[in-house]
Amino acid sequence: MNSASYLNKAAAKLLTIALSVEPVARSRHAAGLVFRRTLLVTGTNKKKTHPLALEFARNKDATTLHAEVDCLVRWVSRYGVTTLPDCELVVVRVSAKGEPTNSCPCKGCSRALRSFKVGGVYYTEGSSGLLRKL
Numbered sequence: 154m155n156s157a158s159y160l161n162k163a164a165a166k167l168l169t170i171a172l173s174v175e176p177v178a179r180s181r182h183a184a185g186l187v188f189r190r191t192l193l194v195t196g197t198n199k200k201k202t203h204p205l206a207l208e209f210a211r212n213k214d215a216t217t218l219h220a221e222v223d224c225l226v227r228w229v230s231r232y233g234v235t236t237l238p239d240c241e242l243v244v245v246r247v248s249a250k251g252e253p254t255n256s257c258p259c260k261g262c263s264r265a266l267r268s269f270k271v272g273g274v275y276y277t278e279g280s281s282g283l284l285r286k287l
């Protein structure tokens with residue numbers, strides 16, 4: 154299934170952001186929330202943590218802030234939670250070579266995205282950079 158062009162546009166923007174991220178455990182991720190076809194808020198993975206990162210960590214040792222949760226935190230502080238069901242989240246990852254690679258959200262992030270009722274989730278599946286719906 155091909156994703157809509159506005160989602161691919163958001164992914165292209167996020168890939169340029171991911172390229173500028175300091176790698177955490179060799180990973181460079183960027184996530185964005187799209188509302189009414191417009192990419193409004195972005196987030197990246199970070200070495201620091203956050204109360205939400207702890208709450209939704211996939212295990213007790215995985216406490217760094219993932220791009221998806223960083224993006225959720227930024228969205229909620231700006232717009233609150235009521236608009237999240239009308240949003241789509243796009244998450245991308247770039248490899249050490251700088252190419253798109255699989256960015257399927259981890260269990261912890263999937264749980265956070267469900268719990269915040271985000272309307273749809275898309276991630277890069279391979280080096281093509283094509284998006285797949287979670």
Ligand SMILES: [Zn+2]
Nearest residue numbers: 219258259262
């Ligand atoms: Zn995650």
